Amino acid sequence: MIEATLCFPRRDVDGTEEVLLIEKRRGLGEGWYNGPGGKLEAGETPRECAVRETREEVGLEIDPADLEKAAELDFRLDGERHTLCHVFRTRTFAGEPRPSPEARPEWVAVEAVPYDRMWEDDRLWLPAVLAGETVAGEFRFVGGEPLDEADFADHALERGVSFADER
Numbered sequence: 001m002i003e004a005t006l007c008f009p010r011r012d013v014d015g016t017e018e019v020l021l022i023e024k025r026r027g028l029g030e031g032w033y034n035g036p037g038g039k040l041e042a043g044e045t046p047r048e049c050a051v052r053e054t055r056e057e058v059g060l061e062i063d064p065a066d067l068e069k070a071a072e073l074d075f076r077l078d079g080e081r082h083t084l085c086h087v088f089r090t091r092t093f094a095g096e097p098r099p100s101p102e103a104r105p106e107w108v109a110v111e112a113v114p115y116d117r118m119w120e121d122d123r124l125w126l127p128a129v130l131a132g133e134t135v136a137g138e139f140r141f142v143g144g145e146p147l148d149e150a151d152f153a154d155h156a157l158e159r160g161v162s163f164a165d166e167r
């Protein structure tokens, strides 16, 4: 099973709530919008991974202590656990987003998140994450690898969870 992260930096611009998304330029989910993120490297905690991936993909510096755990997403493919994704959010970061070979960053109003250009399951959990809730979800895909070409089948979602045992 793959372990991965997503990070959603937030800001308020003259009363408009925005979230930093990326347009993914290569790999899994290419061409779709997402948060910065990626797979854990050996020995890394999810929090460290989210900090590293956000730095590598869009150039923002985040103190790991400023990340708030918002979700755990269990992606299953053809009945097998495929990816466990740890989702974080933060309002505290340094620097300005800049593009990289992996990602084109874009500040987007929370009210205008382009769910029609994202993974199909995102509309089920990301609104809650952007509303400050905590969620745990299981999302089942069928149709074989790669995950981003499989069909989204069904899901289960729990809100108001706590992540007390976080690494």
Ligand SMILES: Nc1nc2c([nH]c(=O)n2[C@H]2C[C@H](O)[C@@H](COP(=O)(O)OP(=O)(O)OP(=O)(O)O)O2)c(=O)[nH]1
Pocket: 004, 005, 006, 026, 027, 028, 029, 034, 035, 036, 037, 038, 039, 075, 083, 085, 119, 120, 121, 122, 147
């Ligand atoms: N929003 C969202 N993100 C997802 C879903 N499924 C899924 O794997 N992801 C995320 C988890 C990871 O952050 C990212 C995939 O990891 P990645 O970006 O390292 O993948 P990649 O194939 O490009 O890897 P690499 O070549 O850069 O190592 O996609 C989903 O259904 N929705």
